[in-house]
Amino acid sequence: MEVKEPLFEYVSPHITTDVVCGESKSILKNIDDEKFDLIITSPPYNIGKSYEVKQSIEQYLGTQKEIISELVRVLSRQGSICWQVGNYVDKGEVFPLDIYYYQIFKTLGLRLRNRIIWHFGHGLHASNRFSGRYETILWFTKSDEYIFNLDNVRVPSKYPGKLHFKGDKKGLPSGNPLGKNPSDIWEIVAQDWENELWNIPNVKSNHPEKTEHPCQFPVELVERCVLALTNTKSWVLDPFAGVGSTLLAALKNERHSMGIEKESNYCAIAEQRIKDLKDGRLKIRPINKPIHIPSANDKVAKIPGEWKSENGLKPNTLFEI
Numbered sequence: 001m002e003v004k005e006p007l008f009e010y011v012s013p014h015i016t017t018d019v020v021c022g023e024s025k026s027i028l029k030n031i032d033d034e035k036f037d038l039i040i041t042s043p044p045y046n047i048g049k050s051y052e053v054k055q056s057i058e059q060y061l062g063t064q065k066e067i068i069s070e071l072v073r074v075l076s077r078q079g080s081i082c083w084q085v086g087n088y089v090d091k092g093e094v095f096p097l098d099i100y101y102y103q104i105f106k107t108l109g110l111r112l113r114n115r116i117i118w119h120f121g122h123g124l125h126a127s128n129r130f131s132g133r134y135e136t137i138l139w140f141t142k143s144d145e146y147i148f149n150l151d152n153v154r155v156p157s158k159y160p161g162k163l164h165f166k167g168d169k170k171g172l173p174s175g176n177p178l179g180k181n182p183s184d185i186w187e188i189v190a191q192d193w194e195n196e197l198w199n200i201p202n203v204k205s206n207h208p209e210k211t212e213h214p215c216q217f218p219v220e221l222v223e224r225c226v227l228a229l230t231n232t233k234s235w236v237l238d239p240f241a242g243v244g245s246t247l248l249a250a251l252k253n254e255r256h257s258m259g260i261e262k263e264s265n266y267c268a269i270a271e272q273r274i275k276d277l278k279d280g281r282l283k284i285r286p287i288n289k290p291i292h293i294p295s296a297n298d299k300v301a302k303i304p305g306e307w308k309s310e311n312g313l314k315p316n317t318l319f320e321i
């Protein structure tokens, strides 16, 4: 009897996963036309993170446009680009980057299929405006004949027992047995390590994928795009690969991938994570795992003693509940 190595049911040894350390613009020049079915990335936001030099928004978008032109060239006819961005903020003024990027992609002939809202429950608290709790993913295709495997990413229906109430199908289940379309609002746990829950004991939502990179993708966010927008053995590219989250999502789902990253320390972490995944040692939050909601008895869900007045709660805390 052939003994199957369980790991190879999870990570196929026949899949290529390349981390290329260098500048996207020059590396892309040497890649064949139409190689990739999916290009997914979170580009630098030009907000002065450790790996970027802040430029004027015009300069920043000019450089990005040159890279995006190359990306369109290396995208297959049935392929998709998923561009995940938040806001650029200058002296308190918010510039929603997806609005600027939309113009660039549109000029290059791509077609928008969804503007996905990636909503997360936690983050920094703003004091001069409302706290930001979402970023967007612009999903573009190169043509009208694009890969879209909806069944791969359906989510459980809220009311699977719902029935047709009239017509030929009256009395029969009205939903899809594989689940419902996940919609264009995604509740995928963000970087909980950056939020106020990080140091509080008993809160189980600290994210298992944390590395030293300041803004990693959750692997499950990329997985949804990989599963829906590519086929097995498709090629996936991340031109700003960071610590390789896109490559992990591709490898885990039997897709070839390439990630380009200019910082050698992030390339090294990406290589290590890929190795750890192959060795079955990498901690990844499973796709579609429900988000942790603290119970009323969790310490973190209780109103701090300092906020209670002699007569009960201060008025504003009532609204916090």
Ligand SMILES: C[S@@+](CC[C@H](N)C(=O)[O-])C[C@H]1O[C@@H](n2cnc3c(N)ncnc32)[C@H](O)[C@@H]1O
Pocket: 022, 023, 024, 025, 041, 042, 043, 044, 045, 051, 213, 215, 216, 217, 218, 239, 240, 241, 242, 243, 244, 245, 246, 260, 261, 262, 263, 266
């Ligand atoms: C927002 S982060 C991406 C993080 C990534 N999604 C992950 O999960 O780790 C953007 C990354 O792009 C890299 N980067 C910025 N400009 C680059 C360029 N011109 N070529 C290659 N990488 C670049 C940065 O070093 C940074 O790691």
